[in-house]
Amino acid sequence: MNIIAWNCRGALKPEFQNHVRELVQHHNPAMLIVMETRVGGDRAKEITDRLPFDEAIHTETIGYAGGLWLLWKSDRVIVKPLATTEQEIHVSVKLNDLSFPNIVRDAWGQSNRLNTTVEKFTRDATTWNRDHFGNIFAKKRRVMARLDGVQKALGERPSDSLVELEKALQRELDEVLNQEQELWALKSRVNWMILGDRNTSFFHVSTIVRRRRNRISCLKNSVGEWIHEEAQIMSFIREGFAKLYTTSHLEAKLHLGPTSPWQATLSDMERDSLYEPVTVEEIKSALWSIKAFKAPGPDGLHAGFFQRFWMIVGGSVVEEIKKCFETKKIPEFLNKTNVALIPKIHSPDLRNTHIGL
Template identity: 30%
Template sequence: MVWNFQGSASKAKLAALKDIIRTYKPSVFALVETHMGGEHANKVQKIVGYDSHARVDAVGFRGGIWVYWKSDLVNITPVTKHPQYITMEIARNSETPWFFTAVYASPGPQNRKELWSELENFARQNNHPWMVAGDFNETRNLSERHGGDANMARRCDLFNNWIENCELVELEFSGAAHTWSRGNSIETRQSARLDRALDKGTIDLEAKLRRELDEILEREEILLYQKSRVDFIRDGDRNTSYFHVSTLVRRWRNRISSLKNSDGVWVEDKEELKSLVVDFYKKLYTQEGDYDVNAEIPYDLFSELSGDDFRWLTRPYTEAEIESVVHNMGALKADFKPCFITKTGRWCVSRSVRR
């Protein structure tokens, strides 16, 4: 949790802080623009009940960043402390450690330029997930600001270029469009969205999710393409809706919703359809009455065997033939004469002979 505290001496703000912590129970929270020194930071630590903290104190009544955490929940190692930011490494149990930077950017453009340069250098050297959150005292476009000078568009471009160079992605948010305001009348009122959270880990996650989505879409396309049984793609790549409709149409055409029984009546009831199908196949594969198998055998496809050929084919094997097969298997080759059918309907037996 990161809160632009805008001064921490108020009892009302301290009471609100306790309520927020009691509701959301953050393991780590940061207060930026505290306007106070270390003594008050220790007092806040006792009030909220967190046993560890790191801070950069305000310079006069400007700035100040305090970060608190519970050491039994997270292991935090401060990496860099700067008047405009604190960077720390956060680890929880056996998870991969990541970096967190709490920011309160200076209202002065030259000081902010120094902040952008230092954080950009850290981004180049860092190979772990990184979140940057806090008050950047800058906007990304003119719609995030009400009022201001004509130089604001150029400042927005510089800020956007810095975010892109650091490979950061802005996280979604809910709440008021502008997080800072000043002035009590329409003529004097100014407002802007100065607070935001940026993540480097999100851009890697986005790339991973896009790869997974592409793979899933490709599998879906292939599956629907196969189901549709079409020979080519007519309407472009990944036309899954076309393949899906083709599959549904084929299923609809192949679906049997009714059958006609032996009385010529259409049957649509599921149970009656089951009985009708079962009875049909029982009757199909059940032999009824006298059935002459020989009547189905064609006799005019092959020439009739002569008596000598039939007797030669059906004669008993001689002992010499058996010995020849057993002792000379390598020299034997099977050669079968065609199988003929006699007038009596009996199939002839083929014999193996020496070539």
């Protein structure tokens, strides 16, 4: 992996952006560190958005000096921000599995329609995950058993080949442990950057506790009878939400009465702006305002997936969202969602003691 660090002595120079593109073309870096840019804030973002990197972190300048930028390509490295000051940027960096971005490119390369690309990617990613990783827990047990056998053999009959095999198995075990950590951290939905590295037992317990707390084993129906069968519970909850969000009114008359001086109103400029087409910047800003690994929709894709592979998938996302604003209709595949019931009280027994999200 190539990383370039450059003291540019000012990023507002006319040749700066061309110089960056030339460096990328000749050295193909995954990350670029630019020092003494002397530019911060929104102006820094405007410049980095035009450079051949899809992610960036900026620091503020110190008067007319300083300004540190870290830029990277999200399809090649995973960068987790840790801390930032005016003079320092602290991050953790992990190399991506280079085969996975190819799955994304292949799915989005055949069509630009979001629904068909997501369906193809989901199928291909499932196959890739099974072939590439398999069962992480079974792999961990298998590697640990082999490592234990090698270490016992080393104690009885030391040899160079066994030492090399032990090193290879240790590297493989470290990789599997990292995968296990990421799996449980994702399932537990807690901030692993705060809680420390490879705290797998904590993540595992967090996941199990949350699942038990949120599990609905039985509910009382409207006449006070207990429902135990999963299919009946699902039907009862679905009917309740269908009634909640259904109305018998076919139309409603718009009545605009006189406005009071204290009433909030839109200016002519604000009102006119509502008719303007949605921009790429607005769509991207809305996407990046979502936490990366919050609960995904029925397609299983987190917001972090679209953020990380924006350079590949962004075009189809923008096209679909613009179409929604133009037609004033949301397609059925985008309107699908998972309803999760969050208990409002301890040990709830009725449908109305849950909050639907």
